[in-house]
Amino acid sequence: MTVLAGRDLESWCRDFPVLRELIAYRECCWFNPQRTNAQTGLTATGLTAAEQQLAAERLDRFKPFIARVFPETAADQGLIESPLVAIPSMRQALGQRSAITLPAKLLLKCDNLLPISGSVKARGGIYEVLKHAETLAIKNGLLTTTDNYAILAEKHFRTFFNEYKIAVGSTGNLGLSIGIMGAKFGFQVTVHMSADARRWKKDLLKSHGVEVVEYSSDYGAAVTAGRSQAESDPNCHFIDDENSTDLFLGYSVAGQRLAAQLSAMNIEINGQQPLVVYLPCGVGGGPGGITFGLKQVFGDNVHCFFAEPTHSPCMLAGLCTGLHDTISVRDLGLDNITAADGLAVARPSGFIGRVLAPLISGVFTVDDHELYRLLALLADLEHIFMEPSALAGLPGIVKITQNRDKLAPSLQEHFDSAVHVAWGTGGSMVPAEEIAGYYGKGKELLEMRNA
Numbered sequence: 001m002t003v004l005a006g007r008d009l010e011s012w013c014r015d016f017p018v019l020r021e022l023i024a025y026r027e028c029c030w031f032n033p034q035r036t037n038a039q040t041g042l043t044a045t046g047l048t049a050a051e052q053q054l055a056a057e058r059l060d061r062f063k064p065f066i067a068r069v070f071p072e073t074a075a076d077q078g079l080i081e082s083p084l085v086a087i088p089s090m091r092q093a094l095g096q097r098s099a100i101t102l103p104a105k106l107l108l109k110c111d112n113l114l115p116i117s118g119s120v121k122a123r124g125g126i127y128e129v130l131k132h133a134e135t136l137a138i139k140n141g142l143l144t145t146t147d148n149y150a151i152l153a154e155k156h157f158r159t160f161f162n163e164y165k166i167a168v169g170s171t172g173n174l175g176l177s178i179g180i181m182g183a184k185f186g187f188q189v190t191v192h193m194s195a196d197a198r199r200w201k202k203d204l205l206k207s208h209g210v211e212v213v214e215y216s217s218d219y220g221a222a223v224t225a226g227r228s229q230a231e232s233d234p235n236c237h238f239i240d241d242e243n244s245t246d247l248f249l250g251y252s253v254a255g256q257r258l259a260a261q262l263s264a265m266n267i268e269i270n271g272q273q274p275l276v277v278y279l280p281c282g283v284g285g286g287p288g289g290i291t292f293g294l295k296q297v298f299g300d301n302v303h304c305f306f307a308e309p310t311h312s313p314c315m316l317a318g319l320c321t322g323l324h325d326t327i328s329v330r331d332l333g334l335d336n337i338t339a340a341d342g343l344a345v346a347r348p349s350g351f352i353g354r355v356l357a358p359l360i361s362g363v364f365t366v367d368d369h370e371l372y373r374l375l376a377l378l379a380d381l382e383h384i385f386m387e388p389s390a391l392a393g394l395p396g397i398v399k400i401t402q403n404r405d406k407l408a409p410s411l412q413e414h415f416d417s418a419v420h421v422a423w424g425t426g427g428s429m430v431p432a433e434e435i436a437g438y439y440g441k442g443k444e445l446l447e448m449r450n451a
């Protein structure tokens with residue numbers, strides 16, 4: 001019998017009935033009773049708007065370097081950002097399939113198109129590598145913050161960074177971001193990859209000269225290995241997906257970037273027109289950092305929901321029980337096996353769960369088959385191709401509409417005028433034949449349902 005914090009599972013289920021849904025792999029939608037107002041929640045994080053601003057300024061300093069070493073970013077002067085687009089046909093299909101009237105405004109944040117690594121990890125992961133490189137170069141008297149950072153592409157810097165190592169544990173995309181960026185500087189990068197990581201991600205990293213260590217177990221084991229590699233080597237920097245504030249602040253810059261994009265589209269967010277954002281969640285750093293960034297900008301006018309696969313609902317389990325990283329989905333008897341490889345995490349980040357709990361509106365889960373169906377629908381209707389993990393946020397608008405009586409009163413009142421943003425978190429680097437396989441599976445599942 002499973003015992004958690006001295007109590008058996010049945011007793012936890014009595015207090016938190018949503019656990020029964022998780023145990024049965026049933027899709028569900030949980031609203032967070034610990035949510036507070038934005039100001040209180042933000043203050044309690046101990047992190048500040050000023051730190052987020054410093055992260056944004058650091059990314060700006062690196063733009064000349066990024067533009068130089070990644071020519072695909074030159075047109076945007078080295079800015080690593082993705083489009084925000086309306087998806088009216090997809091919205092219509094979502095409404096028809098669920099037989100409810102959905103709010104009119106549904107946008108997709110296309111982080112699948114982020115330059116360099118094609119996923120949301122290009123925000124946090126790349127930021128932490130940049131910060132680490134900057135810190136080392138400044139400490140060794142090679143750089144000042146007023147220099148044009150394009151000089152970092154010069155050969156003597158490569159030689160310098162080649163003395164240093166970076167280690168990370170990953171289900172795939174974080175490894176890609178850190179590996180590609182780290183290798184560009186000349187760092188010796190080791191990526192510890194969990195069994196869920198796709199073959200092509202490992203091969204791509206190797207082609208960049210990154211060392212890839214493969215594990216037959218899940219993400220947790222890969223992270224542990226990365227951490228211990230760094231502990232035994234003072235020249236090795238471990239990028240801690242579960243606890244890093246640098247990673248977190250890198251993600252948070254998305255808040256002000258999204259705000260700028262909304263205003264460029266003449267969309268004003270306010271009490272009468274709130275913003276609702278749906279964020280796919282693995283360990284929690286990405287959606288957590290973005291939530292923090294959005295709350296800094298929009299305060300109580302933004303509502304953030306996390307999305308997880310039914311086989312890996314670690315953040316939901318951790319938040320609802322308050323057990324955070326002391327509960328694993330395996331404690332619930334779940335297998336943590338999902339097509340959403342970026343979200344295949346059994347144990348949530350304790351840092352995100354504890355620090356962000358007051359700012360998260362809720363968490364919902366999505367079945368793997370539904371991820372495939374949505375993948376195929378989005379491809380057919382909007383000609384946008386994403387990886388399965390990236391689709392998890394899309395059903396959010398349906399789930400929230402179905403449960404609108406449970407929403408914060410301010411959101412209920414202005415529900416129909418709210419702007420909904422599904423965060424599409426990755427996919428443009430996925431090889432065409434893999435995408436074709438995902439798409440074929442989605443089409444098959446759609447036809448089975450129609451039959």
Ligand SMILES: *Cc1c(COP(=O)(O)O)cnc(C)c1O
Pocket residue numbers: 119120121173174280281282283284285286287342343387389390425426427
């Ligand atoms: C990593 C990842 C996420 C979630 O980020 P976490 O920081 O692990 O919560 C979502 N989507 C994709 C495609 C990812 O790779």
